[in-house]
Amino acid sequence: MKKIIQFIKCLLLLMLLNYSAVGRSIGSTPIRIAVLLALIVYFIAFLIRPQKRKRSQEKRLSSLSDGACTLGYALAMIVIEIPVLMILPKLHEAVAPEKAVSAGRISLGYVIGSGVITYLVIALIAFISLIRIAVSARQHKISLYILLFFTWFLPIINCFVLWKFYKRAKSEYRFEQAKLDLDDMRAENQVCMTKYPIIMVHGIFFRDWQMFNYWGRIPKALAKNGARVSYASQQSANAIEISASEIAAHIENTIKLTGAEKVNIIAHSKGGLDTRYAISKLGMDKYVATLTTINTPHRGCAWVDNVLAKAPKGLAEYLDNKYNKLFTKLGDTSPSFLTGVKELTEAACTEFNKNVPDMPGVSYRSVMSRMVSSRSAGFPLNIGYYLCKPYSKKGNDGLVTMESALYWENSEVIPDTKKRGISHGDMIDLMRENISGFDVREYYVSLVKSLKEQGY
Numbered sequence: 001m002k003k004i005i006q007f008i009k010c011l012l013l014l015m016l017l018n019y020s021a022v023g024r025s026i027g028s029t030p031i032r033i034a035v036l037l038a039l040i041v042y043f044i045a046f047l048i049r050p051q052k053r054k055r056s057q058e059k060r061l062s063s064l065s066d067g068a069c070t071l072g073y074a075l076a077m078i079v080i081e082i083p084v085l086m087i088l089p090k091l092h093e094a095v096a097p098e099k100a101v102s103a104g105r106i107s108l109g110y111v112i113g114s115g116v117i118t119y120l121v122i123a124l125i126a127f128i129s130l131i132r133i134a135v136s137a138r139q140h141k142i143s144l145y146i147l148l149f150f151t152w153f154l155p156i157i158n159c160f161v162l163w164k165f166y167k168r169a170k171s172e173y174r175f176e177q178a179k180l181d182l183d184d185m186r187a188e189n190q191v192c193m194t195k196y197p198i199i200m201v202h203g204i205f206f207r208d209w210q211m212f213n214y215w216g217r218i219p220k221a222l223a224k225n226g227a228r229v230s231y232a233s234q235q236s237a238n239a240i241e242i243s244a245s246e247i248a249a250h251i252e253n254t255i256k257l258t259g260a261e262k263v264n265i266i267a268h269s270k271g272g273l274d275t276r277y278a279i280s281k282l283g284m285d286k287y288v289a290t291l292t293t294i295n296t297p298h299r300g301c302a303w304v305d306n307v308l309a310k311a312p313k314g315l316a317e318y319l320d321n322k323y324n325k326l327f328t329k330l331g332d333t334s335p336s337f338l339t340g341v342k343e344l345t346e347a348a349c350t351e352f353n354k355n356v357p358d359m360p361g362v363s364y365r366s367v368m369s370r371m372v373s374s375r376s377a378g379f380p381l382n383i384g385y386y387l388c389k390p391y392s393k394k395g396n397d398g399l400v401t402m403e404s405a406l407y408w409e410n411s412e413v414i415p416d417t418k419k420r421g422i423s424h425g426d427m428i429d430l431m432r433e434n435i436s437g438f439d440v441r442e443y444y445v446s447l448v449k450s451l452k453e454q455g456y
Contacts (some may be wrong), residue, residue: 368405418436
């Protein structure tokens with residue numbers, strides 16, 4: 001109801017702006033102009049003022065919703081203004097027939113003046129709306145802002161760009177608000193409060209940073225639903241044996257701090273191999289109840305073998321040196337880019353699987369997604385998609401093939417979305433993107449809920 005009232009005020013302002021042009025033609029008074037200016041100031045203040053939000057709604061989403069609505073109103077006003085300007089001469093004739101200009105037509109100057117004034121006010125409303133959206137939105141890509149910058153003063157074209165802003169803002173609001181409402185409804189049930197705490201293990205070339213969570217919005221969603229989550233925090237790139245020892249230390253520390261008998265582990269990419277080694281070779285099987293690997297190359301990446309065989313030795317050593325220096329500054333103690341990469345070859349993983357058996361008492365399961373085309377992800381996964389393609393009949397996620405990741409009988413394939421597919425990075429919410437047909441946060445909530453229901 002409030003939004004309807006707000007839209008009616010938009011229309012009222014539009015009508016008064018156009019009436020001012022007619023009024024001027026019959027001798028408008030300073031009082032009328034003052035009232036009109038006061039109305040404009042009031043309306044802009046009304047747009048800027050935060051609207052009352054419901055209990056489950058975040059301040060950011062409330063601002064996003066307000067911004068999207070007012071932008072929609074601005075677009076509607078543009079559409080309505082076109083026929084209004086066309087009937088303005090008739091309005092003039094109806095208001096002051098005795099002063100109507102030749103053939104009952106109002107001066108072209110008044111029509112243009114009314115259109116310009118109205119355009120400026122609508123543009124101001126749109127600008128305020130866009131600022132709100134820019135501050136609040138998380139799903140608008142930088143390319144869209146660049147497009148808007150170059151089309152702002154291009155009639156008709158700018159309307160299409162603004163419409164895209166509006167649609168994306170509304171879509172994000174509905175998606176995020178539905179997630180909040182769902183979490184709010186099931187808050188008392190604590191569906192992710194598993195018997196054992198959860199340790200999340202990252203893959204290669206990343207770390208668990210405080211400012212940029214490797215797992216995106218996933219841990220927060222799990223915690224909202226009762227999960228106890230911590231991070232393995234192993235170095236970004238190193239030999240499996242070294243990474244496994246760091247993971248083992250975190251497992252032991254978690255057991256000590258929580259008093260739990262065991263832990264559940266969710267590991268992404270190479271983190272799955274590191275964790276398997278810790279379980280089988282470092283005695284962590286007595287502390288691990290479940291291991292769920294996400295897009296882990298259990299059978300290696302054949303394309304890595306190919307790249308290493310063809311890459312100049314000097315280039316490989318250069319990249320290794322630069323990477324190691326950078327990540328030493330970012331927190332690693334002794335990173336090794338080249339060693340980590342070599343651990344992912346098909347030959348290395350074949351040998352790994354011979355020497356690292358599954359341990360009784362640990363429940364293993366693997367999860368895998370795939371891209372439907374190179375457009376399912378940006379650089380470098382779009383290139384990785386083509387590198388992986390010759391080595392897989394079932395598809396790949398931009399780095400890992402389906403055949404390599406689906407390792408145990410208890411395996412799950414993420415259903416394909418209609419157009420986009422789910423990439424290696426999407427499975428950890430890398431870009432914090434709301435994907436149509438796949439809510440990554442809700443997927444992990446469901447995964448952990450299943451662990452709870454199974455007694456873990």
